[in-house]
Amino acid sequence: MTYQAPDATDTAPLAQQIEDLIDGLPGDHIRVGTLLHALGDEGLMLVVILLSAIFLIPVSIPGLSTVFGASILLIGLSRVRDRPLWVPQRLADKQIATDKLKANLGRALKWVHRMERLSRPMRLAAMVRSKKMMRLNNLALVFATILLMLPAGPIPFSNTLPALALMSFAIGFIQRDGAAVAAGYGFVVASVVYFGVLLGGVGFAAESVFSGFRSGSSA
DSSP states (O other): OOOOOOOTTOOSOHHHHHHHHHHHOOSSEEEHHHHHHHHHHHHHHHHHHHHHHGGGSSSOOTTHHHHHHHHHHHHHHHHHTTSOOOOOHHHHTOEEEHHHHHHHHHHHHHHHHHHHHHOOTTTTGGGTSSHHHHHHHHHHHHHHHHHHHSOOTTOTTTTHHHHHHHHHHHHHHHHTOHHHHHHHHHHHHHHHHHHHHHHHHHHHHHHHHHHHHHHHHHO
């Protein structure tokens, strides 16, 4: 049986689309490329949520933000360019066992149902209605991803704030919820302020050390 991906113009709720996807999966295996195409833009936003969720703990995880962040960055750039997500052919041809995929998608459905209960479509509709605004939103998603990937080491909340921004953007895009998108911008601003305070503190400490060194040398 040849697997048919859902129509890209499908406007059914994401949970319903995922349920239809689970029901339509072939018997044994499916290609990664076929699955990504089947998920579509909204499904890829669910991937962003799942990848970001691990950073909600207030401690940075060395290395993980780079790997997961690179994956999110590819998704964000594909949205900015308004083109399908590019993945290496070797990865696209990789086969996934459908029984394990169905189990994972079933667990993801729980997150989707929660989002659909908490979010309200078309709140602050101006944030998600126009193409120009969505382009700006997608650029903000990419910027939040770059903040997530910064080599901040074990600094508390260095990954948490950008991850909250990414999750808010993703929820807003999926649900067409402008309030969630606005929250994403808020977390981006909080992240920039937080990193600015950290850099300012490091600069002040370095200046104090240097001033003390100069004073000691003069004496």
